[in-house]
Amino acid sequence: MSNFEEQDYTKQLDVSLWIKLFNIIKAYRKELFLLIALMVLLAGADAVFPLMSKYAIDTFIVKGDMGGFALFAAGYMGLVVVQALVIYGFLMNSGNLECKVVHQIRKVGFKKLQELSFSYYDNTPVGWIMSRMTSDAQRIGDVIAWSFTDLIWGPAIIILVAINMFILDAKLAIAAMLVFPLLALASFHFQRIMLKNHREVRKMNSKITGAYNEGINGARTTKTLVREDKNFEEFENLSGGMRKASIKAATVSAIYLPIVISLGSIAVGLVLWQGGGRVRLNLITYGTYSVFIAYAMQIFEPIQQIARVLSEFQSAQASAERTLTLLETEPDIVDSEEIAAIYGDSVNPKPENWPAINGDITFENVSFNYKTGEKVLEDFNLHIQAGEKIALVGETGAGKSTIVNLICRFYEPSSGSILIDGVDYRKRSQIWLQSNLGYVLQSPHLFSGTVADNIRYAKLDATDEEVEAAARTVSAYDFIMELEKGFDTQVGEGGGRLSSGQKQLISFARAIIADPKIFVLDEATSSIDTETERMIQKAVDIVLKGRTSFIVAHRLSTIRSCDRILVISEGRIKESGSHRQLMRRRGEYFNLYTNQFKEEQSNRLLQAEPEKKAL
Numbered sequence: 001m002s003n004f005e006e007q008d009y010t011k012q013l014d015v016s017l018w019i020k021l022f023n024i025i026k027a028y029r030k031e032l033f034l035l036i037a038l039m040v041l042l043a044g045a046d047a048v049f050p051l052m053s054k055y056a057i058d059t060f061i062v063k064g065d066m067g068g069f070a071l072f073a074a075g076y077m078g079l080v081v082v083q084a085l086v087i088y089g090f091l092m093n094s095g096n097l098e099c100k101v102v103h104q105i106r107k108v109g110f111k112k113l114q115e116l117s118f119s120y121y122d123n124t125p126v127g128w129i130m131s132r133m134t135s136d137a138q139r140i141g142d143v144i145a146w147s148f149t150d151l152i153w154g155p156a157i158i159i160l161v162a163i164n165m166f167i168l169d170a171k172l173a174i175a176a177m178l179v180f181p182l183l184a185l186a187s188f189h190f191q192r193i194m195l196k197n198h199r200e201v202r203k204m205n206s207k208i209t210g211a212y213n214e215g216i217n218g219a220r221t222t223k224t225l226v227r228e229d230k231n232f233e234e235f236e237n238l239s240g241g242m243r244k245a246s247i248k249a250a251t252v253s254a255i256y257l258p259i260v261i262s263l264g265s266i267a268v269g270l271v272l273w274q275g276g277g278r279v280r281l282n283l284i285t286y287g288t289y290s291v292f293i294a295y296a297m298q299i300f301e302p303i304q305q306i307a308r309v310l311s312e313f314q315s316a317q318a319s320a321e322r323t324l325t326l327l328e329t330e331p332d333i334v335d336s337e338e339i340a341a342i343y344g345d346s347v348n349p350k351p352e353n354w355p356a357i358n359g360d361i362t363f364e365n366v367s368f369n370y371k372t373g374e375k376v377l378e379d380f381n382l383h384i385q386a387g388e389k390i391a392l393v394g395e396t397g398a399g400k401s402t403i404v405n406l407i408c409r410f411y412e413p414s415s416g417s418i419l420i421d422g423v424d425y426r427k428r429s430q431i432w433l434q435s436n437l438g439y440v441l442q443s444p445h446l447f448s449g450t451v452a453d454n455i456r457y458a459k460l461d462a463t464d465e466e467v468e469a470a471a472r473t474v475s476a477y478d479f480i481m482e483l484e485k486g487f488d489t490q491v492g493e494g495g496g497r498l499s500s501g502q503k504q505l506i507s508f509a510r511a512i513i514a515d516p517k518i519f520v521l522d523e524a525t526s527s528i529d530t531e532t533e534r535m536i537q538k539a540v541d542i543v544l545k546g547r548t549s550f551i552v553a554h555r556l557s558t559i560r561s562c563d564r565i566l567v568i569s570e571g572r573i574k575e576s577g578s579h580r581q582l583m584r585r586r587g588e589y590f591n592l593y594t595n596q597f598k599e600e601q602s603n604r605l606l607q608a609e610p611e612k613k614a615l
């Protein structure tokens with residue numbers, strides 16, 4: 001987990017990181033260039049206004065010569081219009097750019113998330129991914145569109161103003177800019193502290209959000225375990241910390257602002273004092289004097305802006321870094337270029353080049369471990385003929401799901417190989433296998449949408465008739481028709497409005513709609529009622545026909561008709577044979593079966609008991 005906690009970034013500004021990000025959004029370079037051009041133009045207009053005043057003062061007021069006033073007024077108005085247009089243009093452009101940047105990052109991220117392998121999701125909390133794609137992407141968009149704007153405008157106006165001042169009067173320019181270094185120093189210093197405090201607040205904030213998340217998601221568990229008091233105490237500590245951090249942040253801002261204002265007043269004072277003298281000595285005109293006063297006031301803002309913006313970039317750096325980490329993650333399971341060239345990829349599949357699949361599967365000395373864990377399989381060997389129905393049973397954690405995950409190529413063997421129709425499946429593409437494969441995972445996932453959408457998910461061009469036929473095949477048709485709107489019923493987020501048995505039946509329909517050659521069912525451990533169980537049982541029997549199939553079974557009644565039952569224990573095949581053979585052997589399977597049978601019997605008796613009494 002530690003990699004995924006909100007990290008502290010006291011690092012310096014990392015320009016190369018931002019260049020990488022700008023690379024991702026380079027499709028929008030037109031908007032970026034427009035932004036730069038508009039900000040330089042705006043800085044130009046800002047710097048010209050005081051010069052206009054200078055002209056007005058020196059010509060119209062001091063000399064009293066009103067000739068050319070109309071032209072001047074027209075020019076002034078023109079400048080006002082230009083400035084207004086530039087402001088309008090940049091607001092539109094930056095707003096636009098912000099949306100586009102956020103969209104682009106999310107698009108690239110979404111695509112990446114589809115490509116990444118199962119193993120990525122094993123070690124990466126979903127919440128972490130969500131924050132990258134929501135708040136971090138937003139923050140990057142914000143910084144690039146708005147802070148970048150200020151970053152261009154600030155230096156542009158400082159340079160223009162400084163040049164103008166030096167041209168008008170170098171000595172007075174130096175006086176006006178005397179407090180500059182002090183201001184810059186103070187700004188950067190305080191911005192740094194404020195950044196740190198701000199981070200503290202954000203960190204607390206994200207902890208509080210996390211606590212809320214846990215609180216909401218775990219509400220049921222909390223209630224059943226009577227943990228409310230303890231949780232509340234933890235929450236109180238968090239919000240207390242948040243308050244302290246917020247107050248600290250406010251205090252620093254409260255000190256910084258008066259310092260800046262005082263320094264600004266000192267600069268203006270210096271100009272008034274020195275400039276006044278120079279006016280009296282006739283070294284400069286009244287107009288020039290006014291320009292300096294205006295500039296001395298004007299130049300303070302951009303300095304603060306630059307300090308603020310740089311610290312914003314620095315603070316958004318964490319977001320940028322985390323987002324880039326995600327965008328640059330390479331999936332563990334990739335098709336080589338040669339294979340992708342022949343088979344195509346998920347965006348551009350070339351099914352015409354795909355060899356037909358029979359469904360003969362061989363594990364050859366397969367060893368496997370998850371990234372984090374110890375060896376789950378070691379030197380595992382197994383041959384399954386096309387069309388064979390295999391059941392995997394065994395205690396929890398034995399490695400049953402792992403075996404079927406390997407068949408589906410959600411993971412690849414750490415060593416050894418898996419052959420399909422005699423060829424290592426890594427020599428063929430992932431889509432080739434997956435389009436010939438139907439699977440119902442241990443925890444079947446439904447997408448929000450209608451029942452029909454969910455069944456059609458595996459074959460988007462399936463007609464309504466095909467969808468219904470699939471539902472009929474797995475005996476799901478009747479219960480679906482009993483739902484409020486039949487096939488058009490919304491299943492809710494994650495299928496939350498359906499029972500787990502119903503979810504399974506719908507996943508069956510989804511799994512077989514594309515008529516796969518290989519079928520994998522990782523039976524849910526959760527208990528379902530006998531009626532649904534009977535339906536699932538019936539569905540399974542139908543679904544398995546003519547396909548190589550694997551059932552990871554928890555209810556052993558489901559698998560009596562399988563060709564071969566493998567008892568898995570600690571990643572090895574402990575027993576193997578048909579139901580009859582294994583029962584006769586009186587080994588592990590016999591024990592499992594009779595225990596479960598006894599349990600069911602006693603459950604049935606227990607359920608029957610009250611009824612008897614009632615009679």
Ligand SMILES: Nc1ncnc2c1ncn2[C@@H]1O[C@H](COP(=O)(O)OP(=O)(O)OP(=O)(O)O)[C@@H](O)[C@H]1O
Nearest residue numbers: 122370372373376395396397398399400401402403
């Ligand atoms: N994604 C994962 N990351 C790390 N270790 C895992 C992962 N999935 C499973 N394991 C570990 O691998 C071993 C085999 O797990 P597997 O899920 O294959 O068991 P199973 O036989 O399917 O159990 P169950 O009957 O409970 O579904 C277990 O020790 C488990 O802790």
Ligand SMILES: [Mg+2]
Nearest residue numbers: 400401402442
């Ligand atoms: Mg499992």
